[in-house]
Amino acid sequence: MNRTWQILKREYLENVRTKAFLVGLILTPVWMGLIFVIPLLISAPETVRVVIVDETGSLAGPLREALVGTATDEGGPKVPTAPGAQPLPRSDSRFDIVLEPAEGAFDPGPDGTSRIDRLKQEAGTNGEYVVVITQAVLEKRSRKPDEHEHGIYGPALRGMGSPGRTIERVITQLVTKRLLAERKLPADLAELIQRRATNFHSIDKSGGKASEFRALMPILVVVLLYMGIVGISQMLISNTIEEKSNRVYEVLLSSVSPFQLMAGKILGICGVGLTLLTFWCSGGLAAAAMQGSSDAVSLVEIVWFAVYYLLGFLMIASLFVAVGSACNTIKEAQNLMAPLSMLLALPLIISMLTMSNPNGTVATVTSFIPPFTPFVMMTRMASVPAPPVWQTWATLAVLIVSTYLAVRFAARVFRVGILLYGQPPSLREIWRWMWTAD
């Protein structure tokens, strides 16, 4: 035990003292943060140029007024407050409106292109929007064959939203209001039709109202678990190969058994991952608490996270150590890793799939497939509804047994592999080692 502890301690310290560890510790959350922050920076109100060509001559003016009122910067939207007025959709963009005369805009020029065509081309180049309004728009119908084509043309997305959709909704509201007035109907009818009668609230497992942070939990836990297990345990491949090519293993075998050596290495790296996760998670929870999301995780979930992390790590790290010990160079390992990495991408994908239906067939079945168990079960634990209790314990039993087998088989491959140089063994040979008793 003491010998395993010494190996573990050395492995842990050697990896924790590297610059790479510090960089990972600090930069990973920074990087994750950037993923969330950068879009917010990008979404800072941006001026979007809108060229309006209005054949009818009656909509461009009100449209300009309404669009300018949708910008959300400085004190929120300038929504018309007249009684019965419908609220305008909010937009992250500030609109710079240009009214283009409709006269002759559709007539083809000497080169066969019309002014509208050229405006669209410019929009494609500069990211502007071109709004073409015809009589058909005012009547909410598609055009007659003899009419010009109407529509809003521009890029699908700008900033966080879609200015094109905003313009579309604003025009729809303006036209609706006008049509209601023409029919002598109350102006607030449109708003009445659109107004929500009640609101949806997402809840947590205890029935409390779930915070926004909480709703992200199923994704967050599985990403963290994945980084902690697959990301960290991959270190063991290169690390095992490096020490094998340093020829340090046989020296160590004069003091420890192959199993002690392997166990010490795996647990040492496991500790590295645990340090990272603890640092990241406590930071994340502290941030969530400061934002008032005190419901971010329960103690039970933390315990399960630790259980799934440890078992999942042992299982997958054993696999990596076995691969590393059987290879002499990183290049050889990469050949063996190619099919493995595809397999290891699956748990992440499957967990994402199960999020919308945490107790569905896919979720239930994959919960019982060992390499997927920790990831899928953790997603389900963080989701609503919670998985049935029997599945929680049954999958845990499957996980424990398969982890035990993975460690045992890995130990047999490791024992032979670390002393074997020269040509890398074939998969068949590795298979044979796995079944050779001590």
Next chain:
Amino acid sequence: MTVPDDIPAVRFQDVTKRFGEFTAVNGVSFEVPQGSIFGILGSNGAGKTTSIRMLMNIFKPDGGRVEVLGAHVDESLKPRLGYLPEERGLYKKMRIEEMLRFFGRIKGRDDAYLKPAIDRWLEWTGLSAWRGRKVEALSKGMSQKLQFVATVVHGPELLVLDEPFAGLDPVNRDVLRDAVLTMHQEGTTIVFSTHVMEQAEQLCQRLIMLHGGQVQASGTLDEVRAAEGRQAAHIRYKLHDGQTLDDLPGVTHVADHGNEAELTLAKGADGQAVLHALVARGAVTRFDLREPSLHEIFKRVAGAPA
């Protein structure tokens, strides 16, 4: 824990190790007396490393029994052994002192024991000033010395060295030999393997010679030579024109180097008769009749079908 003096430090009883179809060690038996320097001799593939790995409990024998320090070999013995494998390595990223402490600790030694031991050994290697440096900063010769220190820093009762002199320059070879002899004087039993017979001749008191996984010769140096039962003549000569060293009476093999030659004599052959025959063919400036060297015995053994 001390072992009674009459118990051998190592005892192999009819030990066999197979790898698939290949038998690497085949019915090997020998004993290493406590406090002796014992050589395991043989060419590449003779079964030396496999035997040593079984001694170190790295391989398990398929047949026979391996006893070390009076007990059936197992993991619990490892702290009392020191092992320098043929393929050696260190943790390059670790600092020298820290690494030696690590190697001592996995042998179960505490810091109270290790601190003075590390100081002493670092002084011996001349690495005291480097103790805080990383292993990768050392020259090749220095790291070879450090490797030896890592093997012995915990004070083993039995020191096992697999091809310890391979790859060493002459200066380091002497340094290592002196260290081995010092440990021997302090009572450590030493087992080492080599394919360089001159080293074995200089160092070991007892030896076995392996070929094809089997023991071809064993005993003290004198016993091995006597068992060979034949002599060799080392000569320096200049032959008359037209004369050769062919068909000398009682000579079974000639290793001719031009001005000098080694003549292997048949069992019971008369050295004087050979000298007479030589003088008849030319001038003999040296004629040295002696027991065969280990090298000659080894060549005969290795040349013989296993």
